[in-house]
Amino acid sequence: MTISPSDVATRVDLALHGVRVDAPVARRKGAGPSDDGHVVIDGRNATLPMNPESPYAVREGRVFKGGLDLGLSVEPVRRPRFYDLVTADGVPYDKIALLHGRDVLATTVVQTCIRYVEPDRCRFCSIEESLKAGATIAAKTPAQLAEVAEAAVRLDGVRQMVMTTGTTHAPDRGARPLVRCVRAVLEKVPGLPIQVQIEPPRDLSVIRELHEAGATAIGIHVESLDDDVRRRWMPGKSTVPMCEYEIAWDEAVRVFGRNRVSTYLLVGMGEDPDELVAGAGRLIDRGVYPFVVPMRPMVGTLAHR
Ligand code: SF4
Incomplete structure (x- = not known):
């Protein structure tokens, strides 16, 4: 096109x-x-x-x-039919996963984050607000995700799935529960492309475990390549140094392949546009797809106050 x-x-x-x-x-x-x-x-x-x-x-x-x-x-995009269903254990499907775009099913597996205390919180994030509002549940089980994915594919033509999650104190920084979720979904819907989104894990072996479970792509989102911007907008997350992102990206490219690894770069946080473009070029050279996203703060975020 x-x-x-x-x-x-x-x-x-x-x-x-x-x-x-x-x-x-x-x-x-x-x-x-x-x-x-x-x-x-x-x-x-x-x-x-x-x-x-x-x-x-x-x-x-x-x-x-x-x-x-x-x-x-x-x-x-029209409201999907799977939103009207309830899981075998009584949870409305739209509290487990949501439609993004016409054919992408998206879920936040664990809806809490160690960085959500205000001094540490990413200023654009409202991960726990949907939980407080009762719009979702704190942790989705592999069985619930598999059930919803099967219905979303069958009833609404979903063609891919995205699983993100909040950060934990564990050495995998919250990534390992996604391994079981990917496996369970693929047992019910073989061949569904699944992207997982994680923080750079201190224990890099989880990247291979995610791939072996069947994930087809991985997002390790730095949001900004500018350390000052990172400190201002992501006080907690910026304590993970850039070198840990680079190590995790390189391992992910080794395991998943070039351009199967992506990172968000947010536009509108006070970054230098030329530096952003140059940084995106370096990511491309590394095999990492820079996903450039305009910053549009949601209600309930610190940035929206
Ligand atoms: S690390 Fe992720 S989930 Fe946690 S506050 Fe930041 S954006 Fe939200």
């Missing part, structure tokens, strides 16, 4: 200003940095801020600026 420079400019503008649209599938809480609605633009998953003041509006599946049709088709 070729995208013209003016299309790129429009897409960047949409990502920044958002769009006036009602999206039934949205992310409003969690560990991620983006408050957004989930839509499909020209057949591809996208997340956009839902902004009633945006100059962009969606009418009849097209994006308009004023009266001008910008030539992009946009469809809100």
Whole structure:
């Protein structure tokens, strides 16, 4: 698919200003940095801020600026059918995992984090707010995840799964419970591509265990390559030095392969844009896919206060 420079400019503008649209599938809480609605633009998953003041509006599946049709088709992702089900042990499926985009199932396996005390907390994170609000449960079991994944694939055409988790004090920093979850899901849904997201583990062997369990990709998210930005925005997480990220990325590339390893780079935390681009280039050379994400603080985060 070729995208013209003016299309790129429009897409960047949409990502920044958002769009006036009602999206039934949205992310409003969690560990991620983006408050957004989930839509499909020209057949591809996208997340956009839902902004009633945006100059962009969606009418009849097209994006308009004023009266001008910008030539992009946009469809809100519909509410999935699996959201109406309840697990064998009585938990609503949407407290176990959520739809992200049109076909990605996302879960936070352990919804608590050792870094969530305010002085340590990442300023863009609201991982425990969804728990306090009763929108999720503290820890999902492998059996629950397998049950929900099977239904999401069968009823809603889910094609991949993402598992993230809060950080623990253990040497694997919380990664090892994901091994059992990946195994259980793949027993029920053989072949489902699963990305796991972890902090750099002190015990690197868990990276191989995740791969052997069947995970196909891994995210080890540094969020920023600038140590000052890291200290300001992630006081707890920035105590993990950059060299530990580099060691974990290199091990993950050895185990999972080039471009099967990714890291978020958030834009909008006061970083130098040229340094961000140069850093992204170094990650690419290393085999690590830099996933550039605009920072859109969610309600309940320290950044939103
Ligand atoms: S490390 Fe930071 S972003 Fe991750 S769950 Fe903990 S507080 Fe949230």
